[in-house]
Amino acid sequence: MRIPILKLHDLLLVSIQVVLDDKSALELQEDLLQKIHATNAEGVVLDLTSLDMIDSFIAKVLGDMVSMAELMGAKVVLTGIQPAVAITLIELGISLPHIMTALDLEKGIELLKDNGVVHP
Known part of the structure; x- marks a missing residue:
């Protein structure tokens, strides 16, 4: 099951509502990077509110995802840790x-707005 990535103005919103396993984390990483490229998103809010636990691999994938998104020009905020x-x-x-x-x-959206990313 793919995690939905929603577009709102210049942002992408990702709310993880399922337990992330290695495969779904890597799929999310690939999907997010493709969506940033396709939409020219300037910001990403990655909501982790539903994640109760995390292991070292998922943490590494999340960190890599943030770094990759920023290399593509999108500022990332992690919310709900x-x-x-x-x-x-x-x-x-x-x-x-x-x-x-x-x-x-x-x-998270306010933080991106304060950093000049959100342009309603």
Whole structure:
């Protein structure tokens, strides 16, 4: 099952509502990069609110996805990181430097707006 990627103005909105396994994480990465290319999106909000757990491979894929999207010119905000996910990332020693985060989808869009990405 593919994760939907919605377009809103100059943004792409991705809300992960399923448990990510290795295959679905890699599919999401490929789909997101294709959608950025096809729409010339300037920003991406990646909502992780529904993710209760994360492993080192999924964390690496998410970090890579952010880096790849930014190489393509899209600013990325991760939103809704659950406490258990944050703890796991730190315990695994996974650092996601330079990644913008926000508590929820609304604050993520505001953050991109404040950074000049959103043009309604």
